[in-house]
Amino acid sequence: xxxxxxxxxxxxxxxxxxxxxxxxxxxxxxxxxxxxxxxxxxxxxxxxxxxxxxxxxxxxxxxxxxxxxxxxxxxxxxxxxxxxxxxxxxxxxxxxxxxxxxxxxxxxxxxxxxxxxxxxxxxxxxxxxxxxxxxxxxxxxxxxxxxxxxxxxxxxxxxxxxxxxxxxxxxxxxxxxxxxxxxxxxxxxxxxxxxxxxxxxxxxxxxxxxxxxxxxxxxxxxxxxxxxxxxxxxxxxxxxxxxxxxxxxxxxxxxxxxxxxxxxxxxxxxxxxxxxxxxxxxxxxxxxxxxxxxxxxxxxxxxxxxxxxxxxxxxxxxxxxxxxxxxxxxxxxxxxxxx
Amino acid sequence: xxxxxxxxxxxxxxxxxxxxxxxxxxxxxxxxxxxxxxxxxxxxxxxxxxxxxxxxxxxxxxxxxxxxxxxxxxxxxxxxxxxxxxxxxxxxxxxxxxxxxxxxxxxxxxxxxxxxxxxxxxxxxxxxxxxxxxxxxxxxxxxxxxxxxxxxxxxxxxxxxxxxxxxxxxxxxxxxxxxxxxxxxxxxxxxxxxxxxxxxxxxxxxxxxxxxxxxxxxxxxxxxxxxxxxxxxxxxxxxxxxxxxxxxxxxxxxxxxxxxx
Numbered sequence: 001x002x003x004x005x006x007x008x009x010x011x012x013x014x015x016x017x018x019x020x021x022x023x024x025x026x027x028x029x030x031x032x033x034x035x036x037x038x039x040x041x042x043x044x045x046x047x048x049x050x051x052x053x054x055x056x057x058x059x060x061x062x063x064x065x066x067x068x069x070x071x072x073x074x075x076x077x078x079x080x081x082x083x084x085x086x087x088x089x090x091x092x093x094x095x096x097x098x099x100x101x102x103x104x105x106x107x108x109x110x111x112x113x114x115x116x117x118x119x120x121x122x123x124x125x126x127x128x129x130x131x132x133x134x135x136x137x138x139x140x141x142x143x144x145x146x147x148x149x150x151x152x153x154x155x156x157x158x159x160x161x162x163x164x165x166x167x168x169x170x171x172x173x174x175x176x177x178x179x180x181x182x183x184x185x186x187x188x189x190x191x192x193x194x195x196x197x198x199x200x201x202x203x204x205x206x207x208x209x210x211x212x213x214x215x216x217x218x219x220x221x222x223x224x225x226x227x228x229x230x231x232x233x234x235x236x237x238x239x240x241x242x243x244x245x246x247x248x249x250x251x252x253x254x255x256x257x258x259x260x261x262x263x264x265x266x267x268x269x270x271x272x273x274x275x276x277x278x279x280x281x282x283x284x285x286x287x288x289x290x291x292x293x294x295x296x297x298x299x300x301x302x303x304x305x306x307x308x309x310x311x312x313x314x315x316x317x318x319x320x321x322x323x324x325x326x327x328x329x330x331x332x333x334x335x336x337x338x339x
Numbered sequence: 340x341x342x343x344x345x346x347x348x349x350x351x352x353x354x355x356x357x358x359x360x361x362x363x364x365x366x367x368x369x370x371x372x373x374x375x376x377x378x379x380x381x382x383x384x385x386x387x388x389x390x391x392x393x394x395x396x397x398x399x400x401x402x403x404x405x406x407x408x409x410x411x412x413x414x415x416x417x418x419x420x421x422x423x424x425x426x427x428x429x430x431x432x433x434x435x436x437x438x439x440x441x442x443x444x445x446x447x448x449x450x451x452x453x454x455x456x457x458x459x460x461x462x463x464x465x466x467x468x469x470x471x472x473x474x475x476x477x478x479x480x481x482x483x484x485x486x487x488x489x490x491x492x493x494x495x496x497x498x499x500x501x502x503x504x505x506x507x508x509x510x511x512x513x514x515x516x517x518x519x520x521x522x523x524x525x526x527x528x529x530x531x532x533x534x535x536x537x538x539x540x541x542x543x544x545x546x547x548x549x550x551x552x553x554x555x556x557x558x559x560x561x562x563x564x565x566x567x568x569x570x571x572x573x574x575x576x577x578x579x580x581x582x583x584x585x586x587x588x589x590x591x592x593x594x595x596x597x598x599x600x
């Protein structure tokens with residue numbers, strides 16, 4: 001695997017005469033920086049929109065069969081399931097008008113999906129073929145919500161013990177910690193500019209790279225990724241100036257983050273962010289090369305209009321990326337093949 | 340040999356056609372201060388190998404013959420810096436424009452009243468934000484204190500200008516963001532004690548325009564009192580727009596009273 005990648009990289013460098021590679025000899029665009037460079041396939045997931053329409057393509061996960069599962073808020077088919085070549089294998093789901101967050105968890109050999117719905121104000125657990133296991137309403141027991149309308153969940157993270165963490169990223173900005181029976185154990189975060197608070201707590205995941213698991217939670221409007229213990233205690237803040245990051249996805253020693261806007265937050269300015277094991281930005285496909293000056297990242301911005309509004313990225317076993325986009329002209333996911 | 344060369348050329352051109360048309364992003368334009376007294380500096384950047392930036396200073400469209408950007412632009416007069424990025428392998432970027440405004444000939448001004456009040460979600464830091472010389476960001480949500488927003492057909496304002504007679508122009512610093520239903524107003528009229536002393540009309544916007552700052556200049560006839568009344572008539576969203584027929588939002592972050600030299 002590495003050998004093939006090294007070979008491809010060296011041949012690309014030779015072809016470009018040591019310049020920066022933008023196009024392969026076959027006319028394919030190459031994006032990214034350092035060791036994280038990708039060929040772009042703009043048509044990877046394209047389908048006939050008359051039969052399998054999408055609105056926003058919000059999130060993607062991969063199951064253990066290797067299938068790529070896409071969540072869209074089009075109620076003709078909220079879930080589209082592809083193989084890695086972009087061929088459609090299955091489609092289901094008509095009840096998720098606000099389909100937004102998609103998390104997959106293997107629970108004793110069977111995989112389940114956790115869908116957040118921003119219009120239903122609910123989190124729904126389903127099987128991989130769409131049977132609903134449960135639907136959790138707004139967290140009245142928390143005492144911090146008066147009505148469902150204040151609760152607009154954007155993402156879930158599920159721990160190995162079955163605990164579910166829900167990020168209320170378009171609502172009141174709380175992180176809600178439940179056990180698997182649906183009993184509320186903890187509430188933290190909340191709207192504000194404090195270090196342990198959020199402006200747009202959009203995405204959450206469990207980071208198992210260190211000795212003890214942690215939560216990574218995006219504060220999108222603040223261009224920050226915040227680290228919390230599983231008990232809700234703040235552990236650190238990672239500044240990514242200019243990068244409006246949606247959801248952290250941990251794969252190997254890296255964190256991948258679809259970045260919906262950049263620079264001053266103008267529309268159409270997205271790219272993809274990739275952090276190393278020290279949580280430093282090392283590659284930004286579609287964005288400017290990341291540069292650190294005295295440990296501070298120079299503000300990021302888009303350089304090529306390949307992506308419009310990346311909303312999530314899925315990493316497969318060969319470290320290829322699948323990028324789903326919000327508000328991008330009803331387009332299907334883009335694949336980035338690592339070179 | 341010649342045939343081989345020909346086939347090679349054909350292959351190359353075929354490959355070129357197969358490439359997706361990818362466009363460069365607009366250059367980043369960073370200004371020290373949009374409002375300035377002596378000088379201000381505009382920096383342009385699109386840090387990507389092989390990119391060339393070109394610019395104009397008079398608001399005219401940037402083309403492949405415009406000046407090449409080689410370093411920060413120090414400006415001592417009001418100007419509109421427009422820039423585009425060029426690269427042999429990619430489509431030219433969209434144009435970005437940033438206007439800077441000299442305050443050298445500025446006269447004191449305060450806003451005493453505005454009817455109706457700004458929309459509750461866009462009240463800025465109050466009416467005083469319109470005379471604090473603080474420029475709002477193009478992404479208005481990023482500087483909520485700077486921008487005041489109205490969704491109304493008609494906006495009336497009372498202005499107090501103690502240095503009566505010295506100024507001959509009123510300048511409205513507006514936001515133009517059709518996607519967010521924000522457009523410069525269609526008409527602005529200025530009155531002094533009931534007598535009209537200035538009027539300006541704006542052109543109907545075309546679809547696809549960029550998000551940009553807009554300085555609307557209203558020349559004033561000589562006046563007698565230190566109180567001005569301003570009547571702002573909102574643009575009706577054009578028929579090409581999703582909100583056709585409704586008034587566009589008016590977003591203001593500054594009003595300047597100036598003596599145009």
